[in-house]
Amino acid sequence: MPRGYVGGMMALVKYAAGSRRRLLCALLAALAVAPAARAAADPPPFSAAERVIIGAALGLGDHRFDLDDRALSRQVLDYARVEAGQRVRPSRIDSDWALAPPVRDLAAELAVARGTGRLDAWLAALAPPAPAYRALFAARGRYAMTVGVGGWPSVPGGPTLRLGDRDGGVTALRARLAAEGFGAGSGDLALFDTELEAALRAFQDLHGLEVDGVLGPATRAALNVTAAERLAQIDANLERWRWMPHAPPGDRLEVDTGAQEAVLYSGGAAVQRMRVIVGSPKHPTPMFSAQIEAVILNPPWNVPTSIARNELLPTEARRPGYLASMGIRWVDGRLQQRPGPRNSLGVIKFDVPNRFGVYLHDTPAKGLFAQPVRAFSHGCMRLQEPRALALNLLAPTGMSPEALDAGIAAGVTRRLGLAHRLPLYVVHWTARVEADGRVGFRPDIYGWDRKLAAALPKAATSPSQASVLPSRRAPV
Numbered sequence: 001m002p003r004g005y006v007g008g009m010m011a012l013v014k015y016a017a018g019s020r021r022r023l024l025c026a027l028l029a030a031l032a033v034a035p036a037a038r039a040a041a042d043p044p045p046f047s048a049a050e051r052v053i054i055g056a057a058l059g060l061g062d063h064r065f066d067l068d069d070r071a072l073s074r075q076v077l078d079y080a081r082v083e084a085g086q087r088v089r090p091s092r093i094d095s096d097w098a099l100a101p102p103v104r105d106l107a108a109e110l111a112v113a114r115g116t117g118r119l120d121a122w123l124a125a126l127a128p129p130a131p132a133y134r135a136l137f138a139a140r141g142r143y144a145m146t147v148g149v150g151g152w153p154s155v156p157g158g159p160t161l162r163l164g165d166r167d168g169g170v171t172a173l174r175a176r177l178a179a180e181g182f183g184a185g186s187g188d189l190a191l192f193d194t195e196l197e198a199a200l201r202a203f204q205d206l207h208g209l210e211v212d213g214v215l216g217p218a219t220r221a222a223l224n225v226t227a228a229e230r231l232a233q234i235d236a237n238l239e240r241w242r243w244m245p246h247a248p249p250g251d252r253l254e255v256d257t258g259a260q261e262a263v264l265y266s267g268g269a270a271v272q273r274m275r276v277i278v279g280s281p282k283h284p285t286p287m288f289s290a291q292i293e294a295v296i297l298n299p300p301w302n303v304p305t306s307i308a309r310n311e312l313l314p315t316e317a318r319r320p321g322y323l324a325s326m327g328i329r330w331v332d333g334r335l336q337q338r339p340g341p342r343n344s345l346g347v348i349k350f351d352v353p354n355r356f357g358v359y360l361h362d363t364p365a366k367g368l369f370a371q372p373v374r375a376f377s378h379g380c381m382r383l384q385e386p387r388a389l390a391l392n393l394l395a396p397t398g399m400s401p402e403a404l405d406a407g408i409a410a411g412v413t414r415r416l417g418l419a420h421r422l423p424l425y426v427v428h429w430t431a432r433v434e435a436d437g438r439v440g441f442r443p444d445i446y447g448w449d450r451k452l453a454a455a456l457p458k459a460a461t462s463p464s465q466a467s468v469l470p471s472r473r474a475p476v
Contacts, residue, residue, distance in 0.1 A: 085242030
């Protein structure tokens with residue numbers, strides 16, 4: 001008899017000792033739950049057909065027949081915890097990680113799936129169905145194989161190399177690019193030719209670097225990130241995918257702080273894409289979901305206390321008149337910047353109530369959008385094309401471009417409510433598969449990939465986490 005059941009019986013007897021009637025009721029209740037307790041401790045044996053289904057999903061091969069029922073049940077639940085994103089609670093690792101899947105009773109789900117003959121469907125539905133997840137999942141297998149054979153060659157230190165140079169380092173560069181699928185073959189391996197320059201430009205573009213076709217320090221450093229480190233980065237991104245809803249709203253805005261871009265979706269299709277400036281490493285933009293409620297024209301900026309205390313007031317003390325030159329004054333006991341083209345929020349702000357107090361808005365500092373890595377804010381998200389986004393969101397209300405421009409030109413703060421609130425997801429992707437099948441990586445500006453990798457349990461039987469398993473099946 002299970003130990004917990006015996007302990008429960010003793011507690012019930014002790015509780016009911018003073019009353020015969022209470023004792024009888026307690027014994028009846030204990031007998032009623034005894035079958036459930038035994039079932040939990042000893043699940044029904046797995047049939048041969050169930051073992052075949054589990055072996056295919058977990059990549060166990062013939063090993064599925066070597067495991068007793070309890071061990072196999074543990075393997076299935078470990079796999080389910082991975083694919084359903086149940087291994088960790090994101091906010092317990094970092095308070096800025098407010099995206100999380102709902103908590104699930106996977107043991108109960110497994111019992112129901114077996115009892116209804118839907119084990120195969122249940123296993124297949126655990127992983128995110130998003131094509132981007134499936135593509136990254138498949139790419140992980142290639143990187144795991146590269147790690148398994150010792151990784152890829154490094155590019156030794158040396159001078160900056162560019163088109164026309166001849167150097168021993170060019171041969172190493174060519175081999176390194178080829179190892180990750182950037183074709184750079186040549187009859188003269190030591191010559192930095194146009195084919196090699198094109199391959200290097202493609203690499204730079206997929207790694208968030210300045211695309212100049214020159215092997216400089218930043219590009220050399222990206223090339224020398226090991227295959228094992230890239231594999232860990234992929235695993236961190238796969239885990240974050242598991243925190244996302246399996247069926248996100250067809251109409252939504254996604255802000256990706258890893259790639260520093262925003263994408264507007266309508267009916268599930270991307271209809272607008274733009275660059276974004278996000279929080280700096282000292283002030284990371286959190287991961288969260290919220291709703292856009294309105295468009296605010298000519299917003300004032302209520303300066304956060306921390307920025308006023310740590311930045312603006314010390315500058316004013318050194319340079320009297322600085323605040324006035326920025327249009328900043330005291331209003332109701334706090335600093336406020338008046339509306340206008342020089343306002344830090346620009347001329348358009350999107351009303352997104354959230355517990356982090358971060359904004360989605362325009363900016364007067366347009367030049368920063370040209371930077372390959374755009375992490376300069378105090379956590380807010382500055383949009384490259386706020387006017388176009390505002391027109392898209394306000395179209396159902398009948399807003400015309402002329403009316404929007406007239407409202408901005410008036411210089412008066414005005415709140416324009418949306419016909420329907422738009423879901424906003426602020427996500428963080430640093431690895432994604434591009435159309436040509438190659439994986440693009442972005443710098444881990446917040447150190448979140450390393451932090452998540454360190455927090456994930458190491459013992460995992462998911463095919464997307466345990467590359468040592470003999471065979472794997474992609475999620476369907």
